[in-house]
Amino acid sequence: MKFAITVFSPPYSPSSRRALRFCEAALAGSHEIVRLFFYQDGVYNASGAIVTSQDETNLGHEWTRFIESNSLDAVVCIAAALKRGVLDETEARRYQRPGDGVVNVPWALSGLGQLHEAAQQADRFIAFGGS
Amino acid sequence: MKSMLIISRQSPWSGPTAREALDIALAGGAFDIPMAILFMDDGVFQLCAGQHAATLQQKDLTANLQALSLFGIDDLYVAQSSLAARAVQPVETLSVKRVSDSEIATLINRYDHTITL
Incomplete structure (x- = not known):
């Protein structure tokens, strides 16, 4: 089955952790993830600037490893990200902001059209962390 | 094409979610x-007339x-019970169909995908 996944919650929220575990289980069960789309506070999952204490999980790092090792398509909504200070190097240069909070490498900043495109391709569209 | 229903549950002043x-x-x-x-829920406040967002710098x-x-988005619905609980009405210039709680279940089933925010 083809899944499209959206995450609306920040990395310190239980629903973001559940989203990652769900994605791991989906791939382990030979399903396909057509795209991960991060919206609202979910964009913080892509932030390279989050520091967690050593005995705590850094979910952003886990997402990055998961996305890289499975060569997944991961998109961060650009409007939601700019508003929250989660920039990539191009955007940091464009708006002359410090590049310290840049997104971890395998994520692409793009528009909401990517969410709809993924939803069209997927058999199941699952959102984590809505209100 | 697969269809999508957005369930909007937040008031316009409670943060960026409504937008x-x-x-x-x-x-x-x-x-x-x-x-x-x-x-539905506090989302019905988005439909009220006479809002003064500028006073909140919004x-x-x-x-x-x-x-x-x-x-091309003409299918707008509002939960009748949420309006009644808050004693508010949608602004008249907007064409919004009122649905009962049982009709909401039918509505959700009619769409391929649902996002609740």
Whole structure:
């Protein structure tokens, strides 16, 4: 089955952790993830600037490893990200902001059209962390 | 094409959620995806007339709601029980269909995908 996944919650929220575990289980069960789309506070999952204490999980790092090792398509909504200070190097240069909070490498900043495109391709569209 | 229902549950002043829910709908409309919005719980406050968003240094969302039909989004619904619980009415210039709680279940089943914000 083809899944499209959206995450609306920040990395310190239980629903973001559940989203990652769900994605791991989906791939382990030979399903396909057509795209991960991060919206609202979910964009913080892509932030390279989050520091967690050593005995705590850094979910952003886990997402990055998961996305890289499975060569997944991961998109961060650009409007939601700019508003929250989660920039990539191009955007940091464009708006002359410090590049310290840049997104971890395998994520692409793009528009909401990517969410709809993924939803069209997927058999199941699952959102984590809505209100 | 797969259709999508947005369930919008937050008041316009409680944070960016109301606007960000609307943005998903507008983006879908721009791609000609069959979209609908159901306003329920505090989301019904988005439909009220006479809002003064500027006093909270916010942008007024009502203009974005009026733009929905330009994006081909005419299927707007509001939960009757949420209106009644808050004693509010949707603004008359907006065509919104009132649905009962049992009709909400039917509505959700009618769409391929649902996002609740």
